[in-house]
Amino acid sequence: MxxxxxxxxxxxxxxxxxxxxxxxxxxxxxxxxxxxxxxxxxxxxxxxxxxxxxxxxxxxxxxxxxxxxxxxxxxxxxxxxxxxxxxxxxxxxxxxxxxxxxxxxxxxxxxxxxxxxxxxxxxxxxxxxxxxxxxxxxxxxxxxxxxxxxxxPRTMPTAVPDGERILSWRDVYDLERAPEHLVVIGSGVTGAEFASGYSELGVPVTLVSSRDHVLPGEDPDAARVIEDVFTSRGGTLVRRARAAAVRRTDDGVVVELVDGRTVIGSHTLMCVGSxxxxxxxxxxxxxxxxxxxxxxxxxxxxxxxxxxxxxxxxxxxxxxxxxxxxxxxxxxxxxxxxxxxxxxxxKTVAANVFTHPEIATVGVGYDAVSSGAVPARQVTLPLATNARAKMQGHVDGFVKMYCRPATGAVIGGVVVAPDASELIYPIALAVQRGLTVNDLAGTIGVYPSLAGSVAEAARRLMLHDDLD
The missing domain is CATH 3.50.50.60 (FAD/NAD(P)-binding domain)
Structure with a gap:
């Protein structure tokens, strides 16, 4: 044995x-x-x-x-x-x-x-x-x-979590009351998820991003949706800002940025990697x-x-x-x-960002296609055109799909929607098993459903009806 x-x-x-x-x-x-x-x-x-x-x-x-x-x-x-x-x-x-x-x-x-x-x-x-x-x-x-x-969780020597005002993402579940103003440092997946989650809970949130936009590793169209929803809920996004230090005050924190600016809040959540x-x-x-x-x-x-x-x-x-x-x-x-x-x-691994709405991805993405490194046809369908989304009141998001120009083999996709983590599965299955847009388009699904946008994207690609 x-x-x-x-x-x-x-x-x-x-x-x-x-x-x-x-x-x-x-x-x-x-x-x-x-x-x-x-x-x-x-x-x-x-x-x-x-x-x-x-x-x-x-x-x-x-x-x-x-x-x-x-x-x-x-x-x-x-x-x-x-x-x-x-x-x-x-x-x-x-x-x-x-x-x-x-x-x-x-x-x-x-x-x-x-x-x-x-x-x-x-x-x-x-x-x-x-x-x-x-x-x-x-x-x-x-x-x-x-x-x-x-x-x-990675820490900074000038912003060591204390479990009270300066927090790692493992400390937040010990809070008895909602932060009066939460400053999230780091706009990668973890930072974006917490910023979105607390903002939806009604907490005023400022998200400090060292880049031009949040979620630099994700599809830029998807990232823009998350930014728009976050700011529409009252969230504040500080762009091109890198934290230098965090110091406590009597009733909160001051986040000092490398360029000399400061951000004041009641709590700071450090999301700078692991x-x-x-x-x-x-x-x-x-x-x-x-x-x-x-x-x-x-x-x-x-x-x-x-x-x-x-x-x-x-x-x-x-x-x-x-x-x-x-x-x-x-x-x-x-x-x-x-x-x-x-x-x-x-390339067959599906991933999800649990923001509001969610971002789910699989296969080749925006950078590979836009640079020409991977030849592909693509289509993007706004979620707002989906009948089920209209019924449920969802207006933010889209379904994007990539396929091989000659064969129609599905090689990637992005879903920005509520429960995108569930909706990405048929695209992930297609990428894993080498299915074509014809295979997806020829599969009878449920109407109305959010997943109907996946089938519709496949039909558009099958007909070479690129929307981008």
Whole structure:
């Protein structure tokens, strides 16, 4: 029986553990933060729960568009109750995952993992460290080790989170009251999501962006929609501004920008990226190499430079998405245990930004097509022309699709809409399976539906009716 030790219990860790156990391996997971990892307990699940709550507020606020309103005309948000529910839901999700691991026979040891200085021949020795004291409390040996240690919010030495006024995205769920004015530093995915979510909850938000527009890695047409919605809700966007420092005042914070400007608020939320958790793993004891960016280097089957050591998730720097982390972990176990496996294909990975509205993407994007690097025909359909969107009162967003000029094979798409994370699936399936616009256009769907815009985009491309 192959002995497998997995260091980290997040999506990469628990998904790989389930696969390995089902394939008959002896599996031990070392986890010092709680099963599910930071993704479930402090990051992804809590933030998306907050955003789901803000969606309810938005629906109530926008109800007059469809002739529905409340007598008072105001939407009240009990911030303490919202955060209590968020933490409870995260813990329930962690408990559900732990129960599934136990059912599959996976052993879970509480503690952080570190390669021991002395390593046995043809195996690996991993020390289990107490999360509080750092003392070695156990030692396990394995034939295969998977590192799935995730990442930690990046901090600035001039703006260290204190959990009270200067916050990381893991601190916000301890707030008892809504911020009077939240300053979000960083306009990438995390910053944009929190800025949008809190703005929809009715919190005055200023978003500090170092670029000309938010979400610099996304389709620029999609980013413009998010900016327009954010500012229409009363949000303030400070462009081409880089934070130099954050200092506390008696009743708030002052954000000092590099160019001398200042932004005043009650709280600051730092969203300036993350760093991989690799420093305390004892990698030097086994010869695992890091990349130039400080991540654990892996190939397309999640293998490090040491054949029997794999890595998956945010510690590898490969598309920092929970879905990708889980797939990396599954691929690692399939490969390690001799199963047939297809390497990870980045171009088939669907991603979503949980703003209001959401942005979902898959395949080739704007930069590759607009530069001519990838020849493509494209079409963009405004969401406002969709019958179901009209019924529901949705006016912001669009569906964009790219296909090969000669064959009509679908190679990419962008959806900006409520629940875009659900609507991107047929486009992602087409990209993954090499389907054509004819295949999508010839599939009978439901009318009326938001997904009807996906089929309509395919029909336009099938007829070479480009709208752009």
């Amino acid at each position: 192959t002995r497998i030790v997995i260091v980290g219990g997040g999506p990469a860790g628990y998904e790989s553990a389930l696969v390995a156990a089902q394939l008959g391996a002896e599996v031990t997971v070392l986890d010092g933060d709680g099963v599910g990892g930071s993704c479930v307990l402090t990051d992804c699940v809590p933030s998306k729960t907050l955003i789901a709550t803000s969606d309810r507020v938005t629906a109530l606020r926008d109800a007059p568009r469809v002739g529905v309103g409340t007598a008072a005309g105001e939407v009240a948000v009990d911030f303490a109750a919202v955060n209590k529910r968020i933490k409870l839901l995260a813990q329930q999700q962690s408990d559900d995952i732990a129960a599934r691991l136990a059912h599959e026979g996976v052993a879970v040891l509480r503690g952080h993992g570190r390669f021991a200085v002395e390593q046995p021949p043809r195996a690996h020795r991993v020390e289990v460290l107490d999360p509080a004291s750092g003392a070695v409390v156990d030692i396990v040996e394995a034939d295969v080790v998977l590192l799935a240690t995730g990442g930690t 760093v991989p958790n690799v420093d305390a793993l004892g990698l030097e004891h086994v010869g695992v190499r890091l990349t130039d960016r400080g991540y654990i280097g892996v190939d397309r089957v999640s293998r490090t430079n040491v054949p029997s050591i794999y890595a998956a998730g945010d510690c590898t720097g490969v598309l920092l998405l929970a879905s990708v982390a889980g797939m990396q972990g599954r691929i690692a176990m399939w490969h390690a245990l001799g199963e047939a496996v297809a390497p990870l294909r980045r």
